[in-house]
Amino acid sequence: MARPLRRRPSTVDRLDPEIKDLIGKLRIDHGWTIDEILTKLRQLGKGEVSRSALGRHVKSIEEIGAQLRQSREVANALISHVGDASEDRTADLNIELMHAMILRLTTATNDDGDGSPVMFEPKDVAYLTKSLQALAGARKTNADMVLKVREEARKEAAKRAEGAAKQSGLGKETVDFIRRAVLGSDA
Numbered sequence: 001m002a003r004p005l006r007r008r009p010s011t012v013d014r015l016d017p018e019i020k021d022l023i024g025k026l027r028i029d030h031g032w033t034i035d036e037i038l039t040k041l042r043q044l045g046k047g048e049v050s051r052s053a054l055g056r057h058v059k060s061i062e063e064i065g066a067q068l069r070q071s072r073e074v075a076n077a078l079i080s081h082v083g084d085a086s087e088d089r090t091a092d093l094n095i096e097l098m099h100a101m102i103l104r105l106t107t108a109t110n111d112d113g114d115g116s117p118v119m120f121e122p123k124d125v126a127y128l129t130k131s132l133q134a135l136a137g138a139r140k141t142n143a144d145m146v147l148k149v150r151e152e153a154r155k156e157a158a159k160r161a162e163g164a165a166k167q168s169g170l171g172k173e174t175v176d177f178i179r180r181a182v183l184g185s186d187a
Contacts, residue, residue: 010053019046020057027058030066034058067104071097095135095142102131158182 013019019041022084025030026040034055041049068078080094106128108118120128 010056011049011059012053015046015049019044023054023057024061027061067101071101095139098131098135102128102135154183 012023015023019151020099022036023041026037027093032040034051036060038049038051041047041054074097085178105118107121163180165178
């Protein structure tokens, strides 16, 4: 079976992450044109960047920004639709949105027009793996938090029920029965 051809990294892809971050800030935060960014890169000694590669990079930044804005709007709409949902429902929603974003990223195709899939470098795969592990950890942390909050609420309810039962003059056996019923155990 033939191996898919790997796209040669562009002149922008080969830049240090700090320089790529600078490009994004100049374009998104300050609205610089491609020519202004190119001039700045040349001032920084990064003159080997081609205008077309920079244009493609800026376009991808803008597309990602648009996708993030759309995801944020969807998340806000869903959260407002859910209303006063519990924190665990909101956390689940955020986790699901992140899963959807990772799926869109991994199933994306190149802008070359040939429909070929985006190729990932090993470091990109490592980042995706870490993201998925973080999502799984977030889900577990969220589930643990929900269980802890429920247990604390049950204990507080039992304490209040016990206090109210004692105040009303109920006997020790009845108070213990109410306490066990609220806790759901022989506690």
